[in-house]
Amino acid sequence: MVAETEPSNIETQFLLEALQRGQRTDGRGIYDYRSLKITGGSTPGLVTVQLGQTRVMARVSCAVTRPYPDRPTEGIVQFNAELSSLCAPHVDHTLRSQEVTVTRMLERVLRQSRAIDTEALCIVAGHKVWTLRVDVHILDHAGNLVDAAAIAAICALRRFRRPDVTVDGETAVIHDVRDRNPVPLSIHHTPVCVSFAFFGAGELMVLDPSLLEEQSRVSWFTVTLNAHKEVCALNKAGGVPLTHEQIKRCVQIAVAKVDEINEKIQDAVNV
């Protein structure tokens, strides 16, 4: 039974010693992102993101449904991150928990930060709304799934086009995509996640951890920002405690990094 093998002691020791000298095992700088490549499919709403060797595919689709009874004027957005069995022959519980982490992060980053205008998804209040479904498939896991998945999801949402609707009182006509050009979604801002990993007693830090760094980390922290340098979310779940100076430093580094990521997102989205 092939389980997800933990890194050997030699590997983690080497990693720590290199970090103590300010070097990373893959030759990057401490604050360097791996190469980021965003490609869109021929259908709008399909985006594949490659961050180093991590490869994530996001697919957005829509359907007309009834709204939630307590939110009759809002559309619904559903997120589903799946660690495809392409990542490991037998996906065990540690990998499954990563799936849940990615899904929760996407919900916080995209739904709770009010990035998507759900009121614009309403067709007939109380009866018909659009339900958006964002399926994120993780094709290759080489560390830092959260950042890659967030970029893939927001790019796919911005590239997605839903069918045009004309509402006349209580009746709505949904136009076929061949009769009327499909329209883009209403997205308020573009949140981007920047993840850090900590080692040793929490004093050593890296940006955009690789798989080995992720497996050897003692703490991790994600800053979510948008292009206006506003902090949308801070996520620290478990691990060794961090000082507030470390948190501030992480946020400052993230502010500096978000520009280059945003540039790539703009290129991919304004096609």
Place this chain on the structure above:
Amino acid sequence: MARPDRRDPTQIRALHCVLGQLNRVDGSAQFSAGDTSVLCGVYGPVDVKLYDEKLDRAHIEVKFRPDIGVPTTKDKWVEDAVRSTFEREILGQLHPRTLVQINVQVCQGDGSVDAAAINATTLALIDAGIPLRAMVAAATCVVRSDHSIIVDPTQEEADSALSTHTFAFSNLQTNSPAYVDSRGEFSIDEYNACYDMCMAAVDRTLAFMRTAVEGKILKETQTAL
């Protein structure tokens, strides 16, 4: 009746493939026919669960994931189709008590997805270096409402068809298909016509696959020098 994309009845869509994109799997292939794009990753031979262990050959497992939503029974059907096709083609006796896991992920579906899955699987198995008896390629034909037959339908063409037929053939030149799936109402003449059309389409697909694999080997040997 003209086709929406102005193709001839016997014309398949433009084929495209990329081999070896993924790093964790042993072999991978992304196969596209027009707007239908399928990614296949293969692990093998790897450790097998005791329950599935076979003493004299490899256990073949297929996982098929759609692009939108969670897997349903339709996807299980494709899993079964791919597994039964490749159980005969993979030389499992060379790797007893191991597992060959075929993972198919649909990136974009625009008709003929099961045929694309079989094609992607062949290429991924070759990329992984898993011994095969032959290369297998598949094609889909549909009989339209005016009883004309077209090959490699898009989703729109398949939805309005009277019957759909998917055939897979190996490159061993025998006159027996490796996989057959026919649905709908059709006559035996229509079935035979679809059979012939698919065989021609499969020949072209196999030639394309061969070129793709040759290109990959050439690139590898050149960079090694």
